[in-house]
Amino acid sequence: MKAVPTVFIKSVSKIPKILFEDNHLIVLSKPSGLLSQGEFRGDPNLVDWLRSYWGRSYVGLVHRLDRNTSGVMVVAKRTKSAQRLTCALQEGKLTRSYLAWVIGNLSTPVQWTHLLNKNSVTNTVEVVLRGGKTASLTGIPMNYGNWKGLELTLLKLTLETGRSHQIRVQAAHEGFPLLGDRKYGALQNSFSRIALHSFKIRFPHPISSEFLEFEDPLPPDLSKPIKIH
Secondary structure (H helix, E strand, C coil): CCCCCCCCCCCHHHCCEEEEECCCEEEEEECCCCECCCCCCCCCEHHHHHHHHHCCCCCEECCCCCCCCEEEEEEECCHHHHHHHHHHHHCCCCEEEEEEEEECCCCCCEEEEEEEEEECCCCEEEEECCCCEEEEEEEEEEEEEEECCEEEEEEEEEECCCCCCHHHHHHHHCCCCECCCHHHCCCCCCCCCCCEEEEEEEEECCCCCCEEEEECCCCHHHHHHHCCC
16 A cells, blocks of 8 residues: 555645455545535545545545535545446445534434535535435444533444435434534534534445445544543
8 A cells, every 4th residue: 555645635634544445446544624625716625635645646536525514534545436336326325324412412324315505606515305305324323422511422333325414404403412513403512513423434346246344433633522522
């Protein structure tokens, strides 16, 4: 394995951690604060980091994580692998599970289905009664905590669809906004970022079809809410 580039991303805490790599794909842990893909401002991002790491321009980004969401991702190295992984995602064979600290006390599993509509101008998503795209997920309470007087539930969430801001919007609509998510209703707290982490991914290898599964435990900053402040 080649040396991991550190010059492109100045902060060591923003450098992705490689979990697995072969000739066809790479599985890595994206830290919070790193964009998945570049924006017009030219901020450091995962795609450019991989171009530097691989020494070539093609990067097959199969799915994305929001800038302040951390966790495991799979990225294709070749077009054939990208096409097959994208098909696996569309067919529900590539599955992702998340851990999220939500504000409130949830004692039973949930299954949420909504219609979502995205405003590309404001980069916001809302629940609508008609005309939107179906978004579905399931959630299981895993732990409970407290952050500066706010009761919290650690939810394990499994996506059945992959919509933009899906977890954040659906949780907020149901009255359980994510800790730190000021865009979608969590205005009464000062947590450093959105408390959302992609902790598990499972998918068929694009060449061998063998199912692979990888987990990425909660980072230290998301372990804080279980302590009473």
